[in-house]
Amino acid sequence: MSQTEFKNVDPPFWVAWNQALASIRVRFLRHAITSLGIALGIAFFSSVLTMRLATGPDPSDPGSADRLLWLVCTSLVMCLVGVTNSMLMSVTERYREIGTIKCLGASDGFIVKVFFLESAILGAIGSFVGAFLGSVLMMLVAGANFSTVMLVTLLGTGTGIVMTILAAVAPAVQAAKMPAAAALRVDV
Amino acid sequence: MSLDTRNVVVRTVDLAKQYGDGEAAVRALNGVSCEIFQGEYLSIMGPSGSGKSTLFNMIGGLDKPTEGSVYVNSVDIAQLTPRELAFLRCHTIGYIFQTFNLITVRTALENVTLPMLFAGTSPDDADEKGMGLLELVGLGHRYHHRPSELSGGQQQRVAIARSLANSPSIVLADEPTGNLDLKTGQEIIDLLRQLNHEQNVTIISATHDHKMLDVSDRIFHIRDGQLASIDVKDEVPT
Numbered sequence: 001m002s003q004t005e006f007k008n009v010d011p012p013f014w015v016a017w018n019q020a021l022a023s024i025r026v027r028f029l030r031h032a033i034t035s036l037g038i039a040l041g042i043a044f045f046s047s048v049l050t051m052r053l054a055t056g057p058d059p060s061d062p063g064s065a066d067r068l069l070w071l072v073c074t075s076l077v078m079c080l081v082g083v084t085n086s087m088l089m090s091v092t093e094r095y096r097e098i099g100t101i102k103c104l105g106a107s108d109g110f111i112v113k114v115f116f117l118e119s120a121i122l123g124a125i126g127s128f129v130g131a132f133l134g135s136v137l138m139m140l141v142a143g144a145n146f147s148t149v150m151l152v153t154l155l156g157t158g159t160g161i162v163m164t165i166l167a168a169v170a171p172a173v174q175a176a177k178m179p180a181a182a183a184l185r186v187d188v
Numbered sequence: 189m190s191l192d193t194r195n196v197v198v199r200t201v202d203l204a205k206q207y208g209d210g211e212a213a214v215r216a217l218n219g220v221s222c223e224i225f226q227g228e229y230l231s232i233m234g235p236s237g238s239g240k241s242t243l244f245n246m247i248g249g250l251d252k253p254t255e256g257s258v259y260v261n262s263v264d265i266a267q268l269t270p271r272e273l274a275f276l277r278c279h280t281i282g283y284i285f286q287t288f289n290l291i292t293v294r295t296a297l298e299n300v301t302l303p304m305l306f307a308g309t310s311p312d313d314a315d316e317k318g319m320g321l322l323e324l325v326g327l328g329h330r331y332h333h334r335p336s337e338l339s340g341g342q343q344q345r346v347a348i349a350r351s352l353a354n355s356p357s358i359v360l361a362d363e364p365t366g367n368l369d370l371k372t373g374q375e376i377i378d379l380l381r382q383l384n385h386e387q388n389v390t391i392i393s394a395t396h397d398h399k400m401l402d403v404s405d406r407i408f409h410i411r412d413g414q415l416a417s418i419d420v421k422d423e424v425p426t
Contacts, residue, residue, distance in 0.1 A: 006272050006275050006276075007275070010308075011305050011306050011308065012305070015302075015305045015306075022291075022293035022294060023293070025293055026292060026293040096287070096289060097289075097291065097292075099289075100283075100285070100289040100291070101291070101302075102274070102277070103248075103250070103277055103281075103283040104277070104278065104283070104302055104303040104306060104350070105274055105275065105277050105278020105279070105303055105306040105307065105354075106274065106306055107270070107271055107274040108270055108271075108274075110306075179250065179251075180249075180250045180277065181245050181250040181251055183283070183285060183289055184241070184245070184250070184285060184286075184362050
């Protein structure tokens, strides 16, 4: 009998990257909607931020800063929950694909990597668009200067990427726990 | 050639699998001991609920036994970490599914090369070997097509090429003709039989298809979680 020799070989990073891009391409509409959700949340965040930076605190209403902070946090959390929900749905929908990839020899780590990448790509695109539009809108309305817009766009994009990666934790773990035998299921 | 002189690729010892606990416990397998030899074409038969799928999954490293052990290439799969199990699936076992299960957004060639990339093969080598495998199954000219542009039989051919990607010792085929018409199913069976002869790869299939049984070297009949009988076919003339 020939003895199997176990080695630790990880596929190169671009294999996971290609898989993530391919998954986004095939479910483009779904991902576009998720991305739009992120864009709206981040647009709100960055427009509020731009307005604050442009006009400064309002001396006649000292509580306004706290209220705004609450509002912004709430919108970000709602956005995060939305992204988690849509990614969890896509894990359930893709049981066979995940099972098949596992049968072909993907480790749990690879599956996790694909889901994080997918989420990060969506987050990067959505939050950049949202942050840019949100702050430009406020530049026109509240008269912020262009350097503020640049700063807020950067901050907004960063926040968005961190947020979507957080949102991907639960779906990625669920996908990695999916049994390889799921690939054999026939029901649609 | 006597069966006993051949290499054993899979051995199960008193294999048992129980789902659930206490009153609700179901014993899907109850003490199955068998040996599967290198280069044989084996069919596993049994009515639904007989434990056929459970046995099939355990041999393929897709499920772990409650009692007893499964040795694939003399490795006890119950002792493996998830990472080692992934390695075993990648290098030692090829899978063919009833529903083909090609990755829909990848071309035929990319589907075949994916397991090789998991195994750490360089992209150029993987492409070269992938093209060779696609030609072997008669689809060399369609390497850049997506699964949606291929017929069911062609998709299954790509899946067969993919299952051979890392030169596995065993190919597991779960009802490989279940979603195909009679003629296409026969072509797939002929292809599997031909590969079985040429590459000396062990083929283990779960099937109801009588055409499949006709070409098998041995047939395991599973009933009520036990290996009820083994049919041994005469050497098929080549």
